[in-house]
Amino acid sequence: MLYNRGQLQRAPFLFFRGMNPTNEQLHDWDKHYVWHAFTQMACYDPLIIESAEGCELIDIDGRRLIDGVSSMWCNVHGHRHPVIDAAIKDQLDKVAHVTNLGCSNSTTIRLAKRLADLTPGDLDHSFFCCDGASALEVGIKLAFQYWHQCENPQPRKTTYIGFEDAYHGDTIGTISVGGVDRFNSVFKPLMFPVHRLPIPDRRTPTPTTSCQHHLRTLEETLAHHHETIAAVVIEPLVLGAAGMIVQPEGYLRGVRELTHKYDVLMVADEVAVGLGRTGKMLACQQEDVVPDILCLGKGLTGGYLPMSAAIATNKIWNAYLGDYAEARQLCHGHTFGGNPLSAAAALATLDLFEQEEVFAKLPAKIDRIAGHLAKLASHPHVGDVRQYGMIAAIELVKDPATGEHFPWTERHGHQVCQFALNHGLWIRPLGDVLVIMPPLAITLEQIDTICEVIAAGIDHVTLTEARAR
Numbered sequence: 001m002l003y004n005r006g007q008l009q010r011a012p013f014l015f016f017r018g019m020n021p022t023n024e025q026l027h028d029w030d031k032h033y034v035w036h037a038f039t040q041m042a043c044y045d046p047l048i049i050e051s052a053e054g055c056e057l058i059d060i061d062g063r064r065l066i067d068g069v070s071s072m073w074c075n076v077h078g079h080r081h082p083v084i085d086a087a088i089k090d091q092l093d094k095v096a097h098v099t100n101l102g103c104s105n106s107t108t109i110r111l112a113k114r115l116a117d118l119t120p121g122d123l124d125h126s127f128f129c130c131d132g133a134s135a136l137e138v139g140i141k142l143a144f145q146y147w148h149q150c151e152n153p154q155p156r157k158t159t160y161i162g163f164e165d166a167y168h169g170d171t172i173g174t175i176s177v178g179g180v181d182r183f184n185s186v187f188k189p190l191m192f193p194v195h196r197l198p199i200p201d202r203r204t205p206t207p208t209t210s211c212q213h214h215l216r217t218l219e220e221t222l223a224h225h226h227e228t229i230a231a232v233v234i235e236p237l238v239l240g241a242a243g244m245i246v247q248p249e250g251y252l253r254g255v256r257e258l259t260h261k262y263d264v265l266m267v268a269d270e271v272a273v274g275l276g277r278t279g280k281m282l283a284c285q286q287e288d289v290v291p292d293i294l295c296l297g298k299g300l301t302g303g304y305l306p307m308s309a310a311i312a313t314n315k316i317w318n319a320y321l322g323d324y325a326e327a328r329q330l331c332h333g334h335t336f337g338g339n340p341l342s343a344a345a346a347l348a349t350l351d352l353f354e355q356e357e358v359f360a361k362l363p364a365k366i367d368r369i370a371g372h373l374a375k376l377a378s379h380p381h382v383g384d385v386r387q388y389g390m391i392a393a394i395e396l397v398k399d400p401a402t403g404e405h406f407p408w409t410e411r412h413g414h415q416v417c418q419f420a421l422n423h424g425l426w427i428r429p430l431g432d433v434l435v436i437m438p439p440l441a442i443t444l445e446q447i448d449t450i451c452e453v454i455a456a457g458i459d460h461v462t463l464t465e466a467r468a469r
Contacts, residue, residue, distance in 0.1 A: 023048075023060045038183075047421070052079030055439050055446055057426055068420070068427040068450045070439050073240070073272050075303030077352050078441040084302050087348035091341050100128065100338035108343040114350055115311060118281060121290030125317040126309045127330070128338035132271030132297030133169020135308035136233070139267040139293040140173045141332055142316055143231035146265065149328050150319040154263075157230040160194045161221060161264075167241030168233060168269050177233040180241055195221050195229065199239060202248040203384070211248035218255065222262040231265035231292070236283040237388055240272040243433040244393035246386050253287040265292040265316075271308065275299035276353065276440050279362050279389035292316055302349035303439075307342035358440055366390060368444050369436060372451035379455075381462040392436040394454065396462065406432055412461055419457035425450055434458075 021029065030046040050060045055078050057065045067075060077084065091107060098105040108128065116124040127142075129135045140160070147157040162168075162177040169175070175184045176191040184191065198204075200214040222229065236252050239245040259266045268291035273283040275296065280286055284294065293316060297308030322328040336342075353359065369392050373385040376394055383397030383405075396412050398404045406412045413429030420427050427435060427450075434454055438446070 026060060047426075054078045054080070055442050063424075065421070065424055065426040066442075066446055066450055067439060068425050069435055069437050070299075071303055072298075072428070073277075073437050074298035075439045076275060076299040076349055076441070077302050077356070077358075078439050079303075081302065081348075081352070081441075083352055083355070084304055084345050084348040087344045088304065088341055091344035094340070096341055097336065097339055099335070101333055105338070105340045105343075107340040107347065108338040111343040111346050114347060115296075115309060118350070119294060119311055120282070120285060120288075122314045123290065123294050123311045124314060125312045127312070127332075128343075129297075129308045129310065129334050130306045130336050130339075131169070132269075132295065132308050133171050133174045134334060135271065135295040135297055135310045136168045136177075136267070136269055137171045137173045138310040138330075138332060139269075139295050140177060140231070140233070142293055142310065142312060142330065143265045143267060145330065146316055146319050147230055149322075150315075154227070156228050157264075159192070159225075159228055160230055161197060161218070161232040162194045163197050163234065163239065163242075164199050165242035165245075166199075166233075166235060166239055168235075168271075195225060197221060199242055199245055200247045200251050202246050207248075211250045211254065214248065214251055215254040215258065219258055222258055222264060226262035226264055229262075229264050231267045232259055233267045233269065235269045236273055236289070237278055237286060238273050238283070238391055241430060243395065243430050244386050244391055244435060246388050250287065252284070252289055256287075256289045256291070267291060267293045267295065269295050271295055271297035273388075273391065275349075276358060276362070277390050277437070279359070279366060281353070281359075300349070301342050301345035302352070304345040304349075305339070305342040306336070307339065307346060356441075362390065362440065365440075365442065365444065365447060368447045369451065372447070372455070376451075376455055376458070379458060379462075381458065390437065390440060393430075394434040394436070394458070396432040396434065396458065408432070415461040416454065416457040419460050420453050423453045423456070425453045427454070 026048055027046050030048060031044055036044060048060045049057045051058045055067050057067050112126045115126050127138050129138060147154045160177050162179055164179040166179045168178045172190050175187060177194055179196055197217055202210050204210060205213055232255060234255060237247055256266055268284055270283050278286055284291060292313050294311045301307045320328050320330060366389055370387055373387055373392060376382050377385045381396055382394055383400050383403060384395040386393045396406065398406045408431060413432040413434055416434055417427050417429050436450060438450060
């Protein structure tokens with residue numbers, strides 16, 4: 001049903017008079033009033049979720065969908081988990097919001113202590129933000145200001161090392177250190193320059209030489225420019241929006257060693273890969289790495305509420321201490337930074353890792369995904385399958401022998417996701433890369449369904465198309 005402008009303007013008043021909107025009205029309002037992220041609104045076909053339960057989403061028509069991407073990589077223990085629900089309700093009985101500008105609250109204090117206990121090394125100081133991009137923006141600014149007021153100031157350190165196709169958020173600072181041209185190109189006049197390195201892909205130039213090759217490239221840049229480089233900003237182990245590109249084993253450890261060698265800070269973006277996604281609480285723990293600044297988000301509250309954190313070591317923290325007149329503090333803040341409702345959800349989320357023995361159950365789930373990927377690897381239109389822990393991806397190609405991709409305008413990844421939607425599965429692609437990143441609470445049976453539906457969708461889209469030709 002199409003509304004004229006007058007009807008659309010009057011529609012909200014009908015709702016407030018006690019008339020619940022129909023599904024058709026919600027569909028129309030969603031297309032007209034809600035500006036969706038990374039979405040061409042002229043082509044948008046609404047999917048409206050009314051409720052959720054466990055690892056399933058339920059739309060306004062009552063259709064149940066397995067949440068195959070954790071509601072954009074953030075849900076950890078499932079939807080409507082009674083422990084997290086109760087923690088938020090209990091906090092509501094105390095206070096819903098307290099500013100952290102010159103003030104604090106007991107729930108957020110307990111979360112900061114908990115994060116200090118679970119992070120490696122002396123990552124003891126949490127600056128709370130509202131989303132991953134905000135945490136990375138803080139990390140970038142912390143690194144910059146650090147070099148101006150540390151014990152041995154080096155004010156020439158004003159730039160960064162980033163990676164091609166890396167994604168750290170959509171603020172001006174985070175798109176500058178990020179490298180996704182299709183997102184960033186229009187904003188280039190606003191961005192600051194960085195040293196951009198090739199994706200540290202475990203496949204290039206060969207699997208056996210990959211780690212050494214990419215570390216050599218990094219060291220060449222550091223050797224020539226370390227006097228002006230404040231920090232290396234990196235997604236540990238897996239580059240998410242780049243297509244779930246897996247780094248070679250040992251690369252992350254090598255990055256930490258080189259940053260120490262050349263006196264450059266390391267900012268680790270674990271917004272997507274932290275909180276159990278790789279099989280350990282933190283991705284950096286897979287290679288015994290302690291960054292100078294660690295950024296968390298997404299799953300920090302179990303995917304319930306907006307919260308992120310930039311967590312700094314004592315070395316960074318101490319550089320910001322001094323007399324008031326020295327003005328060494330970080331002049332940055334968020335209205336809802338450290339929100340106690342979010343902190344309550346985060347504490348409950350961390351409790352559940354222990355209470356439900358999440359890490360003991362992950363190996364079987366990781367192996368089950370790996371088994372399905374092994375079968376898909378031989379598909380005539382699958383160029384690569386990738387996995388690290390509970391993060392997996394399937395790359396669609398026109399010709400695996402040559403690596404030729406389908407024309408991006410044909411949206412083969414999107415077509416497979418539409419097939420999945422019609423068969424009870426919600427996933428989103430990264431171009432022609434299909435992502436599997438369910439809640440850690442997913443069952444083995446649900447993993448089977450996810451992978452079987454995706455396999456059928458790939459057949460439906462690619463082989464049906466081939467026969468039609």
